[in-house]
Amino acid sequence: MAFVTSKQMLLDAQAGGYAVGAFNVENMEMVKAVIAAAEELQAPVMLQTTPSTVKYGTLATFAALVFAEAKKAKVPVALHLDHGSSFELAVQAIKEGYTSIMIDGSAVSFEENIELTKRVVAVASPNDIPVEAELGKVGGKEDDLEAEADINTDPLQAKEFVERTGINSLAIAIGTAHGFYAGTPVLDKERLSEIKKVVSVPLVLHGASGLSDEDVRDCVNRGICKVNFATELRAAYTDGIKHLFTDKPDTIDPKDLGKVGMENVKKLVMDRMIVCGCNSKIKSITY
Structure with a gap:
C-alpha cells in the first residue's frame, strides 16, 4: 500500500463503480488529516497541490511531507499535481x-x-507516472487560473483528445465551477453519459466543493472516477481556527490551531469519501 501512483487506483474505481476522492492540501496538518480520514474509512486517496501552493511551499517540501505520512499508512496514497500550469x-x-x-x-x-x-x-x-488533462473549461477560480465562461466538453473531441495524447484520465467540463457556487449549479449530466460512451479512460470531476451529495453520486454513477475537493477544505480548516479564537481568544500555540483545523478537515474528508463511495474499498483492491 502506502505511496503509489494514481493509475491503478483510478482503474479500480472505474471497474468498481466508485470515485476516488482527491483533496487539495495546503500544509502538514491538512496532509495528516486527509490520510487519517482515508485510514479510518479504509479508502484509497489522492492528495493534491496546485501551482500557487507549491510556489508557497515548494514541490520538494510537499513531496517529502506526503511521503513521510504515506509510508506509515495502510491505505494507498497518491500525490497529484493539480492544474499543472506548464x-x-x-x-x-x-x-x-x-x-x-x-x-x-x-x-x-x-x-x-x-x-x-x-x-x-x-x-x-x-517513469510510470500517470497524466490527467482537461478538455473544455471549468468555470470559476482555481489558484491563479480563472475561467470567465464555461466551455463544456464535446464528447467527440474528448475521444480524439484521449486517443491522440495517451493520457490516463480526463477532466471534463459539464457545468461545475471552481470555488463555492453563487447559485445552484446545473450540471449537464447527459453530456457526461455521452462522454463515458466514447472515452475509455477514467473521467474526473473538478469543482465539486458545494455540489450536493446527490449530484456527486449521480456523476459517479454515470462514470466519474475521481472527484476533486479544494475550496471547502480550506474553509473547514479556517473555520476551525476561527471558532477556537472565538472560544479561546488568548490561544497562542500554533499546535492548538493545527489540531482544530485537522479535526474539521478530517471530518469533511470522511463525509466526501462516503459520498464518492470509495470507503471500505481497500480489501477489494490490490497494489
Whole structure:
C-alpha cells in the first residue's frame, strides 16, 4: 500500500463503480488529516497541490511531507499535481517524487492542448507516472487560473483528445465551477453519459466543493472516477481556527490551531469519501 501512483487506483474505481476522492492540501496538518480520514474509512486517496501552493511551499517540501505520512499508512496514497500550469512544472513535479500529474491546457486551443499534453505524457510515461488533462473549461477560480465562461466538453473531441495524447484520465467540463457556487449549479449530466460512451479512460470531476451529495453520486454513477475537493477544505480548516479564537481568544500555540483545523478537515474528508463511495474499498483492491 502506502505511496503509489494514481493509475491503478483510478482503474479500480472505474471497474468498481466508485470515485476516488482527491483533496487539495495546503500544509502538514491538512496532509495528516486527509490520510487519517482515508485510514479510518479504509479508502484509497489522492492528495493534491496546485501551482500557487507549491510556489508557497515548494514541490520538494510537499513531496517529502506526503511521503513521510504515506509510508506509515495502510491505505494507498497518491500525490497529484493539480492544474499543472506548464510543461516545466509538470516535469519538475515528476523529478521531486509526485506520483500523478495534471497538465492543464484548457486555456489554449484544442491542438495546442494536445501538443502540450503529449509532451508531458512523453516524459511521464517512461517513469510510470500517470497524466490527467482537461478538455473544455471549468468555470470559476482555481489558484491563479480563472475561467470567465464555461466551455463544456464535446464528447467527440474528448475521444480524439484521449486517443491522440495517451493520457490516463480526463477532466471534463459539464457545468461545475471552481470555488463555492453563487447559485445552484446545473450540471449537464447527459453530456457526461455521452462522454463515458466514447472515452475509455477514467473521467474526473473538478469543482465539486458545494455540489450536493446527490449530484456527486449521480456523476459517479454515470462514470466519474475521481472527484476533486479544494475550496471547502480550506474553509473547514479556517473555520476551525476561527471558532477556537472565538472560544479561546488568548490561544497562542500554533499546535492548538493545527489540531482544530485537522479535526474539521478530517471530518469533511470522511463525509466526501462516503459520498464518492470509495470507503471500505481497500480489501477489494490490490497494489
